Amino acid sequence: MRKRSWAEPYKIKMVEPVFMNSQKEREIYIKEAGYNTFLLKSKDVYIDLLTDSGTSAMSDRQWAGIMMGDEAYAGSANFYHMEEAIQTHYGYKYIIPTHQGRGAEHLISKILIKEGDYLPGNMYFTTTRLHQELAGGTFVDVIIDEAHDSESNFRFKGNISLEKLQKVIDEKGAENIPYVCMATTVNMAGGQPISLQNLKEVRNLTNKYGIRIVHDMTRVAENAYMIQQLEEGYADKSVAEIVLEICNLTDAATMSSKKDALVSIGGFLAMNDPDVFEQARNLVVVYEGLHTYGGMAGRDMEALAIGITESIHDDHIRARVGQVQYLGEKLLKAGVPIVNPIGTHGVFLDAKKFLPHLTQDQFPAQTLAAEIYLDSGVRTMERGIVSAGRNSETGEHNYPNLELVRLTIPRRVYTQAHMDVIAESVEYVYENREKITGMKMIFEPKYLRFFQARFEKI
Numbered sequence: 301m302r303k304r305s306w307a308e309p310y311k312i313k314m315v316e317p318v319f320m321n322s323q324k325e326r327e328i329y330i331k332e333a334g335y336n337t338f339l340l341k342s343k344d345v346y347i348d349l350l351t352d353s354g355t356s357a358m359s360d361r362q363w364a365g366i367m368m369g370d371e372a373y374a375g376s377a378n379f380y381h382m383e384e385a386i387q388t389h390y391g392y393k394y395i396i397p398t399h400q401g402r403g404a405e406h407l408i409s410k411i412l413i414k415e416g417d418y419l420p421g422n423m424y425f426t427t428t429r430l431h432q433e434l435a436g437g438t439f440v441d442v443i444i445d446e447a448h449d450s451e452s453n454f455r456f457k458g459n460i461s462l463e464k465l466q467k468v469i470d471e472k473g474a475e476n477i478p479y480v481c482m483a484t485t486v487n488m489a490g491g492q493p494i495s496l497q498n499l500k501e502v503r504n505l506t507n508k509y510g511i512r513i514v515h516d517m518t519r520v521a522e523n524a525y526m527i528q529q530l531e532e533g534y535a536d537k538s539v540a541e542i543v544l545e546i547c548n549l550t551d552a553a554t555m556s557s558k559k560d561a562l563v564s565i566g567g568f569l570a571m572n573d574p575d576v577f578e579q580a581r582n583l584v585v586v587y588e589g590l591h592t593y594g595g596m597a598g599r600d601m602e603a604l605a606i607g608i609t610e611s612i613h614d615d616h617i618r619a620r621v622g623q624v625q626y627l628g629e630k631l632l633k634a635g636v637p638i639v640n641p642i643g644t645h646g647v648f649l650d651a652k653k654f655l656p657h658l659t660q661d662q663f664p665a666q667t668l669a670a671e672i673y674l675d676s677g678v679r680t681m682e683r684g685i686v687s688a689g690r691n692s693e694t695g696e697h698n699y700p701n702l703e704l705v706r707l708t709i710p711r712r713v714y715t716q717a718h719m720d721v722i723a724e725s726v727e728y729v730y731e732n733r734e735k736i737t738g739m740k741m742i743f744e745p746k747y748l749r750f751f752q753a754r755f756e757k758i
């Protein structure tokens with residue numbers, strides 16, 4: 301076979317200059333930011349891998365769509381374009397627009413969860429779990445054990461363990477489980493996919509008890525691509541077909557369109573049940589906006605309608621995941637400890653193995669993110685003990701198995717040469733890891749503390 305690499309399926313029409321500052325300046329900036337990369341100013345960052353959320357480059361078609369914004373308070377034409385794109389490509393019947401993913405999580409949690417309920421899910425996501433808790437529910441992790449093991453090479457680490465799910469149903473009772481939350485690619489596990497076989501098995505089990513599946517479809521196209529590449533029987537299907545097959549096996553979905561769908565802001569709640577839709581239509585006007593804009597401008601809904609269509613093209617997704625794999629393989633070759641297999645939206649450094657001389661309450665991942673910024677101005681994010689928060693009953697830190705630094709790659713934004721510089725910096729920090737000391741937390745917010753917590757070197 302002729303070899304063909306995953307070259308970007310676009311050419312660059314406009315550029316945004318970026319600047320690298322000096323080590324001395326970075327020392328000042330990171331200290332002022334309390335060693336929390338969320339508190340750095342964007343202008344002081346050279347390559348920004350904080351998140352893939354809202355950071356995608358839009359296409360010329362999307363920008364043209366922005367100019368077609370119909371900023372009517374009610375019944376904007378752009379809403380109907382967006383609704384049609386969602387119905388066509390994701391297959392859900394009813395759509396409620398929200399300002400972003402957490403807006404949809406808020407609504408569905410309020411509608412379906414009652415005090416004392418249990419919510420099984422394939423690992424927690426920060427905002428998802430918090431909305432479940434605020435609605436009176438308790439999250440239960442039912443992801444397979446391999447997901448918590450950064451060395452396991454299992455290809456579908458996002459899968460739900462049917463035994464764990466059965467156990468929750470037996471112990472808590474199906475009547476206290478309003479839904480199972482199934483995320484396509486599991487962010488907190490390192491961007492790991494689920495298999496369609498697993499989803500079908502979860503569907504069969506939940507059908508037996510009349511339990512819904514709510515799909516966190518934030519990165520469904522990336523997950524579909526991994527199914528196409530790895531799961532038996534899907535090699536000849538398009539990503540678009542696989543996306544639809546996934547959605548069709550679930551009852552409702554929450555979407556942060558800031559990720560897969562290639563826009564800067566927006567989200568939606570989608571569902572097939574008309575009663576749930578009626579309730580969501582009532583609530584959305586309280587928290588988000590009218591049911592035909594839900595916190596989004598008309599122009600944003602138009603860009604989203606176009607972004608959804610672009611996001612499920614095979615060429616797009618192959619290059620998107622290809623770039624992430626390129627960076628991951630470079631780091632693997634250099635011997636840097638990363639989560640295996642390489643994820644779809646980013647590369648996750650294993651901070652426990654990177655800095656084995658630090659205890660987990662010295663915040664190894666937080667420390668490592670600060671060190672990488674100091675070295676090169678590359679901004680990354682902690683996904684470990686700080687993100688995991690405290691146990692709501694005991695008040696103790698949650699101690700997650702995975703203590704990770706996430707290098708998240710924005711879509712269509714950086715080049716292969718940027719990937720090379722990132723790898724060089726991580727390798728340099730790795731070579732000098734023994735000199736790195738830990739930190740203590742000096743300010744801790746009550747909710748989602750990782751966003752605004754402050755630290756000091758010890």
Ligand SMILES: *Cc1c(COP(=O)(O)O)cnc(C)c1O
Binds near residue numbers: 403428
């Ligand atoms: C980002 C994200 C969310 C929340 O979406 P926002 O748009 O940031 O509110 C929910 N689930 C997953 C898996 C995410 O990555």
